[in-house]
Amino acid sequence: MNFDLTKEQQMIRDNVREFADNEIAPGAAQRDKSGEFPLEIIKKMADLGLMGLPVEEKYGGAGADYVSYLLATEEITRVDASLGLTYDAHLALGTAPIYYFGSEDQKLKYLPPLCSAEAMGALGLTEPEAGTDSGATKTTAVPDGDSWLISGSKCFITNAGYSKFVTVTAVTEKGRGTRGISTFIVPTGAPGFETRSSYEKLGMHSSNTSELFLDNVRIPRENLLGPLNNGFRQIMKVLDGGRLAVAAMCVGIAQACLDASLKYARERVQFGQSISKFQAIQFKLADMKKNIELGRLMYLKGGWLKDNGRPYTTEASIAKLFSSEMATRAALEAIQIHGGYGYIKEFPVERYLRDAKLMEIGEGTSEVQRVILARGMGL
Secondary structure, three states: OOOOOOHHHHHHHHHHHHHHHHHHHHHHHHHHHHOOOOHHHHHHHHHOOHHHOOOOHHHOOOOOOHHHHHHHHHHHHHHOHHHHHHHHHHHHHHHHHHHHHOOHHHHHHHHHHHHOOOOOOOEEOOEOOEOOOHHHOOOEEEEEOOEEEEEEEEEEEEOHHHOOEEEEEEEOOOOOHHHHEEEEEEEOOOOOEEEEOOOOOOOOOOOOEEEEEEEEEEEEHHHEEOOOOOHHHHHHHHHHHHHHHHHHHHHHHHHHHHHHHHHHHHHOEEOOEEHHHOHHHHHHHHHHHHHHHHHHHHHHHHHHHHHOOOOOHHHHHHHHHHHHHHHHHHHHHHHHHHHHHHHOOOOOHHHHHHHHHHHHOOOOOHHHHHHHHHHHOOO
């Protein structure tokens, strides 16, 4: 077994780390406060090839492997989880369905603007009555001549307020549950399409989260993505890759917690010595370090399996479940180490906690991941 990264993977990780420290980190706290969407930074990321990192070069991407994308996701999230979420939703959720299942014409039309950040990727999956239960989707797509008419609503959709088109799931054959769902590429500027970005969130403040309302939105027949009634299978494959990205995000948040806690523990003096000398503090830091390494190994294993064309659903669920719960614990411990200072916004660890909690919910809750793992064992 070889646990070494390739030279290319190391180079991408190191370059993204430098960019994150120099370009993303300085304004992260202010963006959390203002909710400003970082368009200028995203454009710089596109110039570096990051917005299409795992997409083939012929479609405008950088042609890197998925492990490189996951490493980049960790480094971005380490300094700004909101931007990490934006990046995850853009590539792992918004771009992936078109890249995996689109026709050649669809790929040539839609992937280049995604890779250049001319358009942001977004996936319209979750609905008010169909979050975890994707089979309860109410949005419908009805054929009408050479068009589809799509009606329904979506909620909690990342990046949709800055997207030119969204991949949307809709029922195309009623009464068949998940076997009657298809996916479509829907322009956000089409008549009848409305986007509202008005959520007040606990964290991830500078990540755009929107509601979508579709009232007989007419799209061409060729905007069907892949075979008819195959949408649920497509989305399950997309979510596997997305869960690895969430795991990488969680490792990034936890690493930020450890970095901040180490710095504070070494500087904070109580009872005549640095609190880093107290075993109670050392044990908290040691557990954080242990869990970060385990989470990183798990998402890298999943990424390696994906890059090598091998099944990775179980590994993706393990990585997502473990790392999301681990990140929340790391943030809680970071606040505890900081004491009263951890509870105020002068220090970043309270933001890490607010951001981390979403990771146990989005792209399949912790409970769903446990169901997936149980079913994988034949239970």
